[in-house]
Amino acid sequence: MVSIKFLGAARTVTGSKYHLSCNDLDLLIDCGMFQGLKELRELNWGPLPxxxxxxxYILLTHGHLDHTGYLPRLLKQGFKGTILGTAPTLAITAIILRDSAKIHEEEAEKANKEGYSKHQPALPFYTLQEAEDVIGLFSSVPLDEWKNLGSDVKVKYSYNGHIIGATFITIKAGGKDFLFSGDxxxxxxLLxxxxxxxxxxxxxxxxxxxxNKLHPRENVESLLVDLVNKTIANRGTLLIPSFAVERLQLVMVILWRLYQKKRIPAIPxxxxxxxGSDVLxxxxKYPLWHTLIAADFKSMCKHMTLVSSYRDTWKTIDDPRPKIVIAGSGMLSGGRMLTYLTKKLEKKNTSILLVGYQAEGTRGRRLLEGEKQLKIYGKFYTVEASIIHIESLSAHADQAELLEWLNEIRNIPEEVFLIHGELSTMVEFKEKIENTYGWKVRIPELHESVRLW
Incomplete structure (x- = not known):
């Protein structure tokens, strides 16, 4: 008997979590945080049903926060099992959990000190110690090898691009293959x-x-050259909120290559x-997982200034030179970019370049939709900066690329479940798969349980 319960990323993009029962073995595939809309974020605070x-076992497809960020919350709910992922995925997950734990602790402390939280006292979502405790349960798995989990169940991890370490997962149980695409x-x-x-x-x-979308064919290099030249001419700041994993390194590579080609000057x-620095x-450590040449990678890192302390964050803000700042988070849901926004959002010579998916309800999404004020740390700031969006840098396959990813499946799946997308997107994609392949496609609801076999 195999059944699944959809605990997240069902009719929404974030919070990937799926509870799979195979015979007498219980698994979780991914364990992410909800982000974006308030009603989704509030789900993070409750126990899983x-x-x-x-x-x-918890099987991780990759290390992004919306696939791993709920892990420390499981300890108080009694989890004592093993967390499996590729070695780079577990390294990325450890970095993300430690960083987010520090942010949770710092934001709770700030909220209590300044009194802007509705909760008395404000508590961190999880602590650094809880993050360390769950990291202690990690165990790495190789690519393309079946691992026995017991109860006649085994799992295999396969390379999936997206970010370093990312995989899709195949679980074999009862003679059937249950395939989770991950991202x-x-x-x-480029990476x-x-x-x-x-x-x-x-x-x-x-x-x-x-x-439901095809990524636009943008000339990213030319767009960046124009933005850099505009920033220099206006003696301003180009802010690039970025996901610390993959996107940050990708933007670094593009800027470095533009400098090498002499298309942009040596702007700070x-x-x-x-x-992001830890991800570098x-x-x-894992050169076989990416395509960067070691010497180029080293030269690129030397060309840029890696900021470590908050003191240096403020020095960077006060630096009067035209400059580029790449900082987290990619959807402006937290991280050091928020500090830059408090000082730069209301300046006309600031440009904000969004380079990734912006989930519903996030500050990044609100900027894209033309909102004129943003609330940051309990205060409202007027949006005077220019907002630019480059969609073609996305690490997610678009509709055509998703359909192509499916084209070597030799059988007809008994059922396809669409996950990790907004409902309107899923409805359109469902029709596209049905018309292209003739497969049976279903859009599950949050907390829906389905008997599979």
Whole structure:
């Protein structure tokens, strides 16, 4: 008997969590935080509607916060099992959990000190100690090898692009293959190899972030050259909120290559993301997982200023030179970029370049939708900065790339479940898959349980 309960990323993009019961073995596939809309974020604070103490393994597709950020909350719910992922995924997850724990603690302390929280006292979502405790449960797995989990269940991890360490997961139970796509990367990525393609799936759980869109064919280099020249002419600041994993490194590579080609001058570039800097060390440690050349990677890092302390954050803000600042978070839901916004958002010579997906309810999404004020740390700031969005840097496959990822599956899946997408996107993508392949496609609801086999 196999059944699944959808605990997150069901008719929404964030909070990926799926409870799979195979015979007498209970698994979680991913364990992410909800982000964006308030009603979703509030779900993070409650216990999961399953018996966590019975979960033996958590299988991580990759390290992003919306796939891993709920892990420390499981400890108080009785989890004592093992967390499996590729070595780079576990390294990325450890970095993200430690960083987010520090942010949770700092924001709770700030809220209590300044009195802007409705909660008395404000508490961190989880502590650094809880993050360390759950990291102690990590165990790495190799690519493309079956691992026995017991109860006639085994799992295999396959390379998926997207970010370093990312995989899709195939679980074999009862003679059936249950395939979880994770987040699917793009072909011809500057940092990563092309995603592998699955060959068989009896039940497919498929991400649909961009299931209704084709990424535009933008000349990213020319757009960045124009933005840099504008920043220099206006003696301003180009702020690039960025996800610390993959996107930050990708933007660094593009800027570095533009400088090498003499298309931009030696404008100061500050990388103000301790987590992003830590991720750079993961790229150094796992060279077989990406396509960067070691010498170029080292030269690029020397060319840019890696900011570590908050004191240096303020020095960077006060630096009068035209400059580029890359900092977290990518959707402006937290991180050091918020400090820059408090000082730069109301200045006309500031440009804000959004380079990734902006979930519903996030500050990044509100900027894209033309909102004229943002609330940061309990205060409102007027938006005077220019807002620019580059969609083609996304690490997610678009509709055509998702359909192509499916084209080597040799069987007809018994059912395809669309996950990790907004509902309107899923409805359109469902029709596209049905018309293209003739497969049965379903859009599950949050907390829905389905008997599969």
């Amino acid at each position: 399953v018996d966590i103490s019975s979960v033996k 699917i990367g793009r072909p011809d990525d 990563l190899r092309n995603p592998e393609k699955p060959r068989w799936a009896d039940y497919l759980f498929l991400e649909s972030t961009y299931g 570039i500050f990388i103000d993301s301790p987590m 060390s993961v790229f150094s």
